[in-house]
Amino acid sequence: MPSPPLALIFLPFSVLARAVQVYEDVSQLPTLSYDFVVVGGRASHLCLGSALTLFTGGTAGGVVTNRLTENPSWSVLVLEAGPSNADVLEAIVPLLVFDISAEYSWNYSTTPQSGMNDAVLAYSRGHILGGSSSTNAMIYTRGSRDDFDRFANITGDSGWSWDNMLPYFFKNEKWTAPADGHSGAGEFDPAVHGHNGVNSVSLSGYPWPASDTRIIQTTKDLPNEWAFVLDMNAGVNLGVGWLQSTIGDGGRSSSATSYLGPQYISRPNLHILVNAQVSRVLQSTENSLHFNAVEFSQDQTTLYTVTASKEIVLSAGAIGTPHILLNSGIGNKTTLESIGISTVLDLPSVGQNFSDQPVTSNTWFASSNDTLESFTQNTTAFEEDLVQWNETRTGPLVDTVATHLVYIRLESNSTIFESFEDPSAGPQAPHIELSLNPGAGKLDVTPAGHFFSSTNAIVSPGGSITLNASDPNPFNAPLIDPALFTSEFDIFAMKIAILKSEEFLSASAWKDYIIGPVDVLAAALVSDAALEAYIRNTSIPASHCVGSAAMSAKSANWGVVDPDLRVKNATGLRIVDASVMPFGPSGHTQAPTYAVAERGSDLIKASWA
Numbered sequence: 099m100p101s102p103p104l105a106l107i108f109l110p111f112s113v114l115a116r117a118v119q120v121y122e123d124v125s126q127l128p129t130l131s132y133d134f135v136v137v138g139g140r141a142s143h144l145c146l147g148s149a150l151t152l153f154t155g156g157t158a159g160g161v162v163t164n165r166l167t168e169n170p171s172w173s174v175l176v177l178e179a180g181p182s183n184a185d186v187l188e189a190i191v192p193l194l195v196f197d198i199s200a201e202y203s204w205n206y207s208t209t210p211q212s213g214m215n216d217a218v219l220a221y222s223r224g225h226i227l228g229g230s231s232s233t234n235a236m237i238y239t240r241g242s243r244d245d246f247d248r249f250a251n252i253t254g255d256s257g258w259s260w261d262n263m264l265p266y267f268f269k270n271e272k273w274t275a276p277a278d279g280h281s282g283a284g285e286f287d288p289a290v291h292g293h294n295g296v297n298s299v300s301l302s303g304y305p306w307p308a309s310d311t312r313i314i315q316t317t318k319d320l321p322n323e324w325a326f327v328l329d330m331n332a333g334v335n336l337g338v339g340w341l342q343s344t345i346g347d348g349g350r351s352s353s354a355t356s357y358l359g360p361q362y363i364s365r366p367n368l369h370i371l372v373n374a375q376v377s378r379v380l381q382s383t384e385n386s387l388h389f390n391a392v393e394f395s396q397d398q399t400t401l402y403t404v405t406a407s408k409e410i411v412l413s414a415g416a417i418g419t420p421h422i423l424l425n426s427g428i429g430n431k432t433t434l435e436s437i438g439i440s441t442v443l444d445l446p447s448v449g450q451n452f453s454d455q456p457v458t459s460n461t462w463f464a465s466s467n468d469t470l471e472s473f474t475q476n477t478t479a480f481e482e483d484l485v486q487w488n489e490t491r492t493g494p495l496v497d498t499v500a501t502h503l504v505y506i507r508l509e510s511n512s513t514i515f516e517s518f519e520d521p522s523a524g525p526q527a528p529h530i531e532l533s534l535n536p537g538a539g540k541l542d543v544t545p546a547g548h549f550f551s552s553t554n555a556i557v558s559p560g561g562s563i564t565l566n567a568s569d570p571n572p573f574n575a576p577l578i579d580p581a582l583f584t585s586e587f588d589i590f591a592m593k594i595a596i597l598k599s600e601e602f603l604s605a606s607a608w609k610d611y612i613i614g615p616v617d618v619l620a621a622a623l624v625s626d627a628a629l630e631a632y633i634r635n636t637s638i639p640a641s642h643c644v645g646s647a648a649m650s651a652k653s654a655n656w657g658v659v660d661p662d663l664r665v666k667n668a669t670g671l672r673i674v675d676a677s678v679m680p681f682g683p684s685g686h687t688q689a690p691t692y693a694v695a696e697r698g699s700d701l702i703k704a705s706w707a
């Protein structure tokens with residue numbers, strides 16, 4: 099969705115500012131509480147008395163930081179590679195999500211994707227306090243009951259089941275009225291939400307009546323094909339439902355604004371150092387499989403070491419976490435040694451089974467003027483909307499782009515099941531998501547006009563994170579291979595997703611609204627081969643990556659962490675972030691990550707009780 103350039107925006111940042119107690123430079127860390135020892139000429143050694151060292155203030159990292167610092171006798175240091183989130187306007191105004199500056203990104207790209215004509219695709223990850231929760235599209239979906247029951251099954255730990263995880267979803271969530279104050283009756287089920295948690299979740303706060311009413315009308319006209327689901331976060335998400343997102347008071351609610359909000363960040367036992375990139379975890383001198391130190395740098399040259407007396411928690415995300423493990427010699431011995439890194443712990447699953455969800459964005463011409471283009475293609479209107487947002491936190495900028503999501507299962511008699519086992523988590527989990535948007539997709543090059551789009555996502559397993567063999571220095575980006583569309587199943591499912599979108603918009607409710615597909619989509623719809631070429635040429639990764647430091651049963655000979663999130667065959671090292679999920683959930687990944695982090699925090703607390 100094209101928006102006017104950010105240069106148009108002129109807000110006095112002090113209005114948005116809040117005090118954030120983060121340290122920008124190692125030398126600013128409050129030395130009275132630390133024991134600094136200079137090691138050699140260039141490196142320094144910080145020693146925390148009784149400390150848990152936390153890596154990174156990302157989505158999960160913010161949760162763990164918050165929960166562990168509830169105990170005033172535990173001191174916690176957070177090392178975050180990116181800068182502070184304070185005053186980053188695009189990370190505050192929800193609809194500016196697609197204008198977030200590269201300054202707050204890792205600027206990653208994938209390896210050439212063989213399933214996509216060898217395209218090298220941008221791969222987005224937040225490089226900022228709050229991690230990807232500060233830069234993501236804010237859509238709040240928990241996935242399905244089957245997803246979590248599969249986690250419980252594969253780990254042999256019933257604690258990961260849907261029923262046992264629901265309290266952690268509640269603990270995360272602070273259900274909040276939408277910006278326009280509408281009651282939301284009939285648009286969600288209050289009984290399945292947490293109302294006293296930390297992170298704001300709300301229904302959309304600005305209506306798009308022309309399309310909203312047609313979406314709901316379609317569920318009434320064709321209830322068998324397009325069932326209405328009152329709340330897609332209740333465990334069974336199949337059907338058409340109203341979007342929920344991590345937005346409160348018209349602004350983004352991220353792990354940084356919520357879990358690291360002013361009342362928490364001021365805890366005296368919490369120190370956050372930004373612009374600090376971790377290169378490795380280090381072993382104790384007494385025990386080669388006990389990890390108690392972290393190496394990091396603020397300029398990729400001077401290395402510092404900080405020790406943790408209790409635990410190191412890696413929350414660097416599904417790319418950062420396996421990258422740090424591999425840098426540290428924790429990974430597949432054969433591959434590590436082939437690039438000259440000595441193996442500290444032979445754990446071949448590190449970085450493997452990385453999976454993401456490819457997204458194809460499809461656009462139709464709309465006859466209505468009630469679309470996002472009314473301000474994305476009109477600078478005057480956009481400026482007015484921004485003033486309205488600034489003054490009252492209302493108007494069209496209070497939401498993310500989609501208004502509804504649709505979750506669909508392939509029919510059980512689909513021909514693809516003759517050659518592929520069903521990859522879904524269970525009989526109630528979807529294969530496909532349609533995200534319905536009252537405007538063109540961000541990446542579409544559209545002429546002036548008004549549009550409706552449906553962004554479709556499916557699950558693509560089997561990718562990897564590996565070190566760049568030609569330069570494995572820890573500050574060089576790893577090789578990111580999400581292996582998009584390498585499985586024929588994914589191509590099949592995405593074709594169905596697009597055809598389903600077309601079918602939905604062909605329903606009678608849309609007769610006077612949808613004019614027809616834009617040219618590139620019209621050309622794709624002429625044949626099966628054209629549709630496949632369109633999918634392979636235009637899709638992008640959703641940035642919903644998981645699996646690269648997967649949890650598995652205690653007895654399993656694969657996996658990276660035990661069901662209690664401790665790194666297998668090691669001590670002192672825990673992983674709490676999206677990388678531990680062994681399979682992608684059937685939805686977007688932030689809510690599952692928050693719930694995993696809440697349970698992970700409890701597991702850590704329990705082991706030190």
Ligand SMILES: Cc1cc2nc3c(=O)[nH]c(=O)nc-3n(C[C@H](O)[C@H](O)[C@H](O)COP(=O)(O)OP(=O)(O)OC[C@H]3O[C@@H](n4cnc5c(N)ncnc54)[C@H](O)[C@@H]3O)c2cc1C
Binds near residue numbers: 179180227238
């Ligand atoms: C553009 C985008 C849009 C998305 N949209 C949605 C959405 O609408 N809904 C949804 O549910 N999910 C969405 N997601 C996915 C979701 O945001 C992630 O799954 C989730 O935030 C992952 O949390 P995490 O804690 O595992 O990692 P992150 O939140 O990415 O946190 C990792 C943190 O570690 C830091 N880090 C990494 N390496 C190092 C290192 N070596 N040293 C120090 N720090 C390091 C990073 O800078 C970052 O702060 C989106 C993601 C992106 C990128």
Ligand SMILES: *[C@@H]1O[C@H](CO)[C@@H](O)[C@H](O)[C@H]1NC(C)=O
Binds near residue numbers: 202
């Ligand atoms: C990404 O690129 C932008 C400039 O385009 C830069 O400001 C930023 O520091 C880069 N991010 C990283 C992690 O290098």
Ligand SMILES: *[C@@H]1O[C@H](CO)[C@@H](O)[C@H](O)[C@H]1NC(C)=O
Binds near residue numbers: 250252254255
């Ligand atoms: C996991 O599911 C399989 C197949 O349904 C079942 O046989 C197995 O007992 C389950 N394992 C656990 C630990 O629940």
Ligand SMILES: *[C@@H]1O[C@H](CO)[C@@H](O)[C@H](O)[C@H]1NC(C)=O
Binds near residue numbers: 446
């Ligand atoms: C380790 O990597 C080697 C070389 O890439 C590969 O052949 C082997 O299967 C891997 N080991 C495991 C257990 O995955």
Ligand SMILES: *[C@@H]1O[C@H](CO)[C@@H](O)[C@H](O)[C@H]1NC(C)=O
Binds near residue numbers: 446447451
């Ligand atoms: C990938 O995950 C599957 C379980 O889904 C597991 O059987 C396999 O061993 C994993 N592979 C690696 C390399 O970890």
Ligand SMILES: *[C@@H]1O[C@H](CO)[C@@H](O)[C@H](O)[C@H]1NC(C)=O
Binds near residue numbers: 465466467
């Ligand atoms: C949309 O706006 C244009 C120009 O402002 C106007 O001519 C047209 O009638 C409007 N269409 C509808 C359906 O309101």
Ligand SMILES: *[C@@H]1O[C@H](CO)[C@@H](O)[C@H](O)[C@H]1NC(C)=O
Binds near residue numbers: 476478479482
């Ligand atoms: C652009 O927005 C302004 C302010 O809302 C409005 O007056 C004007 O008619 C719009 N222009 C078009 C072409 O719709």
Ligand SMILES: *[C@@H]1O[C@H](CO)[C@@H](O)[C@H](O)[C@H]1NC(C)=O
Binds near residue numbers: 109110484488489
């Ligand atoms: C934002 O609001 C403040 C007052 O709350 C005002 O001073 C400022 O001019 C506003 N900025 C814009 C661009 O409307």
Ligand SMILES: *[C@@H]1O[C@H](CO)[C@@H](O)[C@H](O)[C@H]1NC(C)=O
Binds near residue numbers: 509511512
């Ligand atoms: C699957 O079953 C439905 C009826 O439930 C039927 O309409 C459809 O043609 C079948 N598809 C295939 C591929 O057999």
Ligand SMILES: *[C@@H]1O[C@H](CO)[C@@H](O)[C@H](O)[C@H]1NC(C)=O
Binds near residue numbers: 567569577
């Ligand atoms: C690997 O590292 C080298 C040296 O820095 C760089 O030129 C190359 O582009 C990297 N490869 C990838 C795929 O990122």
Ligand SMILES: *[C@@H]1O[C@H](CO)[C@@H](O)[C@H](O)[C@H]1NC(C)=O
Binds near residue numbers: 215631
């Ligand atoms: C897809 O891309 C390939 C090469 O990248 C090109 O040859 C082909 O014409 C493209 N097809 C479509 C339908 O865009």
Ligand SMILES: *[C@@H]1O[C@H](CO)[C@@H](O)[C@H](O)[C@H]1NC(C)=O
Binds near residue numbers: 445655667
């Ligand atoms: C942990 O070590 C034991 C004993 O060496 C080994 O059998 C097991 O496979 C290792 N676990 C993993 C996940 O590598």
